[in-house]
Amino acid sequence: MNRFAMSLAALLLVPTFANQVNAAPSTRYDATTQTCRVLNDGPLEWESRPWGEGGKIFKSACKSCHSRNNDKGASFLWVESKNSAGWNRIFETRSPICAKNGSWDSITLEQQLKLNDYLYRWAANSQDRNDSC
Ligand code: HEC
Numbered sequence: 451m452n453r454f455a456m457s458l459a460a461l462l463l464v465p466t467f468a469n470q471v472n473a474a475p476s477t478r479y480d481a482t483t484q485t486c487r488v489l490n491d492g493p494l495e496w497e498s499r500p501w502g503e504g505g506k507i508f509k510s511a512c513k514s515c516h517s518r519n520n521d522k523g524a525s526f527l528w529v530e531s532k533n534s535a536g537w538n539r540i541f542e543t544r545s546p547i548c549a550k551n552g553s554w555d556s557i558t559l560e561q562q563l564k565l566n567d568y569l570y571r572w573a574a575n576s577q578d579r580n581d582s583c
Pocket of ligand 1: 540
């Protein structure tokens with residue numbers, strides 16, 4: 451192969467490789483609303499990122515208690531504390547004490563869906579797998 455052909459081959463390979471590295475869930479099935487949420491395209495692609503609404507709500511609404519060494523009696527939580535299915539389960543069942551005692555009440559359902567999208571998308575091991583619907 452001559453030089454040109456080699457660089458062409460390299461150029462073609464780079465995007466393929468990058469796509470694999472960035473493999474992430476492209477959809478999320480939401481049991482509460484029984485809808486399939488598209489995370490790799492459209493508005494939710496942005497909102498489910500750390501700097502989108504989902505990531506911001508996690509910081510403002512959840513990390514206000516679940517930060518490291520907090521004095522609220524809450525365990526330290528970050529996006530990789532659970533896997534995708536684990537986060538989905540938490541929002542579906544609202545099992546945590548804080549969901550039951552009203553600490554989530556200031557967050558609208560629409561915001562909770564985006565928060566769930568963010569946590570699902572970047573959860574532990576989420577980059578190794580895809581679609582839930
Ligand atoms: C007012 C403080 C407060 C806020 C706000 C809060 N939590 Fe909690 N949360 C707690 C406390 C206290 C517990 C019980 C102790 C523990 O297990 O961390 C808890 C428990 C949990 C648990 C179970 C613990 C575990 O490790 O599985 C999860 C999950 C959780 N919270 C998620 C959230 C999410 C998501 C949000 C944001 C929507 C949130 N919490 C907002 C105080 C809070």
